Every structure is written in C-alpha cells, then in structure tokens.
Amino acid sequence: MITKRIIPCLDVKDGRVVKGIQFVGLRDAGDPVELAKYYDEEGADELVFLDISASHEGRKTMVDVVEQVAGQLAIPFTVGGGINTLEDMKKILRAGADKVSLNTAAVVNPDVITEGANFFGSQCIVVAIDAKFDETIGSWRVYTHGGRTATDWEVVAWAKEAVRRGAGEILLTSMDSDGEKNGFNNALNKAVSEAVSVPVIASGGAGNAEHFFAAFEEGKADAALAASIFHYKETSVKQVKDYLKSQGVNVR
Amino acid sequence: MIAIIDYGMGNLYSVSKALERMNVEYTISNDIDVLNEASGYILPGVGSFKDAMSILNETGLAQFVKDIAESEKPLLGICLGMQLLFEQSEENGLAKGLSLLPGNVVKIPEDAGEEKLKVPHMGWNDLTIKNESPLLENLETNFAYFVHSYYVKSEEAEVILATAPYGVDVPAVVGRGNVFGTQFHPEKSSGLGLSILQNFIKMVEGEKR
Numbered sequence: 001m002i003t004k005r006i007i008p009c010l011d012v013k014d015g016r017v018v019k020g021i022q023f024v025g026l027r028d029a030g031d032p033v034e035l036a037k038y039y040d041e042e043g044a045d046e047l048v049f050l051d052i053s054a055s056h057e058g059r060k061t062m063v064d065v066v067e068q069v070a071g072q073l074a075i076p077f078t079v080g081g082g083i084n085t086l087e088d089m090k091k092i093l094r095a096g097a098d099k100v101s102l103n104t105a106a107v108v109n110p111d112v113i114t115e116g117a118n119f120f121g122s123q124c125i126v127v128a129i130d131a132k133f134d135e136t137i138g139s140w141r142v143y144t145h146g147g148r149t150a151t152d153w154e155v156v157a158w159a160k161e162a163v164r165r166g167a168g169e170i171l172l173t174s175m176d177s178d179g180e181k182n183g184f185n186n187a188l189n190k191a192v193s194e195a196v197s198v199p200v201i202a203s204g205g206a207g208n209a210e211h212f213f214a215a216f217e218e219g220k221a222d223a224a225l226a227a228s229i230f231h232y233k234e235t236s237v238k239q240v241k242d243y244l245k246s247q248g249v250n251v252r
Numbered sequence: 253m254i255a256i257i258d259y260g261m262g263n264l265y266s267v268s269k270a271l272e273r274m275n276v277e278y279t280i281s282n283d284i285d286v287l288n289e290a291s292g293y294i295l296p297g298v299g300s301f302k303d304a305m306s307i308l309n310e311t312g313l314a315q316f317v318k319d320i321a322e323s324e325k326p327l328l329g330i331c332l333g334m335q336l337l338f339e340q341s342e343e344n345g346l347a348k349g350l351s352l353l354p355g356n357v358v359k360i361p362e363d364a365g366e367e368k369l370k371v372p373h374m375g376w377n378d379l380t381i382k383n384e385s386p387l388l389e390n391l392e393t394n395f396a397y398f399v400h401s402y403y404v405k406s407e408e409a410e411v412i413l414a415t416a417p418y419g420v421d422v423p424a425v426v427g428r429g430n431v432f433g434t435q436f437h438p439e440k441s442s443g444l445g446l447s448i449l450q451n452f453i454k455m456v457e458g459e460k461r
Contacts, residue, residue, distance in 0.1 A: 001417055003376045003395070040442075045376055046397070071269035076397050076440045093298070096265040098399065098440060118344075120299050121332075123372040123399045168372045168401070197362055199370045222370060252376040252395050 003252045004216050004244065005045035005223035006237050007201060008230045010035060012081075013052050015061035019227070032065045036073050039230070042237040044075065045252060048101070048171070048225060051081030063095045070096020078126055080171070086115045093120060101126040101171055104144040107151055107158070110165055117166025122198075127167040131155040131188055132175040140174075140188055147175050155188070156195045163196045170200045171225070177205030181229065184211055189219030201225050209235055209243035216249055254278045254456055255290030257317070259307045262296030263437070267330065270439035270446065276453050284316050292456030293320055297332030301341035301357060301402070304332055305349060314350060321352045326430045326455045334426060334433025335404060343402050352431050355406025355423075364419030372401045377416040379424050379444070385413045387432055387451045388425060392443040396424060396436040403435065 011019045016030040028034060036047055049069070051062045059082050066079055079092045080101030089100045106113050106127050116125045132150075134141040140155035153161075159170050172192050174185035184202045193200040199222035202215040206226035215224040229235050241251045254271060256264055258280045271278045281287055295317060297304055308314040320327045329337045338349045341357035349357070360371045378394040398416060404423045406412060413432075414425040425448070426433045432452065438445030 001377065002373065002398075005375050067265065070266040072273075074270065074439060074442050074446055076399065076437075093263065094265065096263065096269070098263075098437075118300065121401065123374065123401055124298065168399075169374060197368075197371060199372070199374045223375065 001250050003045070003250045004221075005201075006043075006212065006240055006251070007046050007048055007223055007225040008039045008044050008237065009048040009050060009203070009225050009227040011050050011052050011227070012062060012065060014055070014058040015065050018052070019231070033068050033072055036069050036077070039237060040073055040075050043241055043252065044237050045223070046075055046098075047077040049077060049079045051079065053082065063091050066092055066095035066097050078171075080126070080128055084109075085112065086119060089116050089120065089124075093124060099124050099126050099169070101128045103128040103130065106162060106167075107142060107144050107153065110161065113162060113165040113167055117168070122166050122168035125167050126169045126171050127159075127162040128171040128173065129155060129159060129162075129192075130173050130175055131185075140191075143175060156191050159192045159196050163198050167198060169198050170196060171203060172200055174204040178203075179228070180205055181207030183207060184215040184219055184221070184224065186214055186219035189215060189221045193220040193222070199223065207234075209240045212240050213244060213247050213249065216244075253290045254292045254294060254453070255287045256280045256294045256296060257287065257313060258282045259304070259311060259313050261299045261304050261307065262333070263298050264296055266437070267294060267296055267439045270449060271453075274446075274450065274453065282311060282313065284312065287316065290325070292326045292452070293317075293328070295327060295329040295333035295336065297330065297336060299332060301332060301335060301343045301349070302345065302347040304336060305347050308336070308350075317350055318352065321429075321431050324430055326452065327432065328452050329431075329433035331400065331435065331437055334435055335402065337426070337431060337433050338404055338406070341402065353406070353411050353426060353428060353433070354408045355404045355411070357402050358405050360401060360403050360422070361419060369419045373398050373403075373418045373422060377418060377422075377424075379414040379416055381414045383410060383413045385425070385427055385432075386455055387427060387448055388413060389451055391447050394444065396434075396438075396441040396444055398422070398424075398436050400435060
C-alpha cells in the first residue's frame with residue numbers, strides 16, 4: 001500500500017540553506033547537500049527545496065545546488081520558488097530534481113502548468129497554493145507573491161483548475177496556521193483533498209507528531225510538510241514516523 | 253561499460269551520478285557507434301510516450317534498442333523508458349511502442365480500489381515479487397518511490413517480476429531474457445533502488461566476461 005509521506009522543507013538563498021537550522025554534528029549547517037543527507041538518513045520520504053534567492057545569480061546557483069543534491073541523494077525532491085517558464089522547469093528537472101513547484105507563476109499564467117505537464121508529464125508538476133481564510137467569501141482565498149497579494153481565486157476552485165490544467169500534485173499551505181505550531185488546517189486540507197484527483201501535501205502549522213496524524217486522518221492529506229520543527233529539532237522525522245506507525249498509519 | 257541512451261527525454265543526471273557513486277564506467281550518448289561499444293544499456297525517460305517514440309524512430313535509436321534486445325546485452329528501461337518497451341500506450345492518444353515485451357500502457361484507474369485513488373500514483377509503495385529474477389536478488393527493503401499516471405497492463409504473467417498494490421497491481425519491475433524495466437526510478441528509491449542497479453550492473457559485467 002502507498003505510504004503517507006513526511007517532507008522536510010528547506011529554504012535556499014544564493015545556494016545556502018537559511019532560516020533557523022539548528023543542527024549539531026554537521027560540518028556546515030547551511031550546506032544543502034549535508035542537510036539533505038541528514039534528512040534522508042532520518043527517513044524523510046522526499047524533500048522540498050524552496051529557492052528564496054532574489055537575484056538572477058542566486059537562481060543560477062540553485063541549478064548547481066540541485067545537481068549536487070541529485071548527485072548524492074537517492075530520494076526524490078521538489079524544487080520551488082522563482083520558476084516561471086518551461087525553460088526554468090527544464091533547467092531544474094534536467095539538473096536532477098524530480099518535480100517542480102509553481103506558485104505565483106501558475107496563477108499569473110496558468111498556461112505554464114499545461115506546458116509543463118505536456119512536456120514532462122503531470123507527475124513532475126506541483127502547484128503550490130498559499131491559502132488564507134476570507135470571511136467575505138466564507139472560504140479560503142488564494143494568495144500569491146509569498147502571501148503578499150490577494151487574488152480573485154477561491155482555493156478549492158483554483159486547485160481544481162490547476163489539476164484540470166495538468167498539475168499532478170497540490171502543495172497546500174495554510175497562511176493562517178503557518179508558524180503557529182497548533183496543527184495543520186485540516187478543514188482546508190480536507191476540502192481540497194476531496195475536491196481533486198491528485199495527491200495533496202498539507203503544509204503550515206506542524207507542531208508535533210499528533211498534528212501529522214490529524215493531517216492524514218482528518219485532513220485526508222497524502223503527505224505532510226514541515227520546516228521549523230524539524231530544523232530546530234523539536235521533533236524528528238523518525239519520531240513522527242514512529243508515532244504514526246503506532247497509530248496504524250502506513251509509513252515507510 | 254554501461255551506456256545511457258540519450259534521446260533527449262531523460263533525467264540523465266541522477267542515474268549517471270548513481271553509476272558514478274558505484275564506480276561503474278558509463279557513457280551517455282545518442283551515437284550508435286559509441287553505443288555499440290557498451291556491454292549493457294539504460295533507457296531512461298521522463299515525459300510523454302508519444303514524443304519519446306517519435307524521437308526514437310526519427311533518430312534510428314528505436315531500431316538500435318530492438319537490436320540490443322536481439323543480442324545478449326542487458327537492457328534496463330527506467331520509468332517512461334520501461335513503458336516504451338511495451339506494445340502501445342494510450343497517453344495523449346494511442347502510440348506504438350518498441351514491442352519488446354507484451355502489454356499495453358494505460359491510465360491508472362481512479363476507482364479500482366475500495367476508495368477513490370489519487371492519480372498520479374505518487375510516493376513510496378511496497379513491492380511484491382511475482383517472479384524470481386537476478387535483478388531482484390538480495391533486496392534490502394521493499395519500498396520504491398513511484399511517480400506516474402500510466403501503468404503497464406500485461407496478460408503475460410511471466411514478464412511481471414514485481415508489482416506494487418495501487419487499486420490494481422501496478423507492474424513495478426518487468427523483464428524477459430535480457431530486457432528489463434522498472435516503473436520507479438531506482439536512483440531515487442533509496443536502498444532498494446540501488447540494490448537493483450547493483451544487480452543490473454552485475455548482469456552487465458557477467459555478460460562482458
């Protein structure tokens with residue numbers, strides 16, 4: 001049976017992993033390859049690298065990072081951040097990434113989803129959605145540009161549209177839950193997961209192992225992503241998986 | 253030496269790096285003279301079946317791959333490269349494959365199991381070995397990482413070496429004679445994937461002697 005996936009997310013800026021990585025025992029806590037290997041050994045099912053470089057040079061460096069990680073790691077990984085065109089996707093996928101994640105670009109130019117899916121197959125194309133509850137529409141609204149720009153899209157409608165256009169997976173981040181460590185937004189996760197035919201990765205709000213269990217049971221998510229609780233060693237991938245196993249969840 | 257057949261549609265980088273880590277001599281080429289020097293072959297592939305077949309046919313590599321199958325040299329198709337070994341695919345309209353193995357490539361049904369399944373089949377799934385093969389000897393774990401929307405449907409049970417359950421029994425490892433394929437990327441499937449690559453390399457080296 002297919003297992004539920006646990007996915008650590010690493011922010012990369014100009015080729016270095018940034019934002020609160022507290023690891024001892026690593027030669028260099030900012031080295032993407034070392035961190036990727038660390039999470040691999042801990043049992044991470046796949047990884048997400050989010051490129052937060054602001055400059056063109058930083059983006060070019062990301063291709064080198066992808067090559068280094070792919071050259072040394074035997075688990076799959078997704079790269080997101082600043083991918084706008086089919087050319088961008090080609091560079092990242094040819095360097096050894098397994099999937100690319102589109103966020104703002106997908107909303108601004110939805111054709112890019114289809115172009116990517118036609119060229120590489122849907123299984124390579126992840127659409128990332130930043131969702132925030134909006135009382136005026138009584139549902140969640142899609143935000144772009146790192147959560148700074150509200151769009152006209154309601155989240156479930158956009159998720160369905162993204163899948164119709166060829167997205168093979170949805171990476172769903174709750175902006176309301178993100179950073180709060182009070183658990184994933186499972187109403188949101190469930191609404192999207194039940195509305196689309198592709199896997200959904202829950203993101204935003206992980207604080208402990210029980211939260212992952214709830215994301216799968218209540219949120220109907222296929223995978224769950226977290227950053228800080230793993231980086232700060234508040235829990236580990238292994239602890240989360242041990243707990244999930246004890247609750248009867250199928251994990252690797 | 254192992255040759256990775258480069259027809260422009262593969263994720264060549266990670267598989268070549270995996271071979272490097274195993275200290276295996278390899279070449280990446282689309283030149284039939286260069287490819288002829290090798291004692292075993294990897295046919296990679298990511299993307300659409302139809303596009304891949306048109307390129308293979310236009311470049312003459314389709315015939316070359318068929319010739320490999322006629323020889324004794326081992327051939328391993330990975331992901332789309334495995335699907336190409338079969339007779340036809342319904343991805344983006346029907347297209348003929350290399351017909352080295354019996355079976356057709358069809359979309360994974362969303363409603364084959366008790367509950368509705370997500371397609372693509374994405375993530376780690378466990379393998380059940382259906383037929384013994386040197387490719388499947390001494391595997392460390394059962395889990396491989398799948399990421400695909402189409403699967404091989406074959407009536408001939410003996411070519412299905414291992415399956416993974418996803419509503420239907422998804423052929424995960426296939427093979428007959430010197431022609432093999434894995435639906436998953438072995439270079440992305442941790443210990444199990446690397447063991448399969450090692451086994452393939454052993455076969456290639458055995459062939460050389």
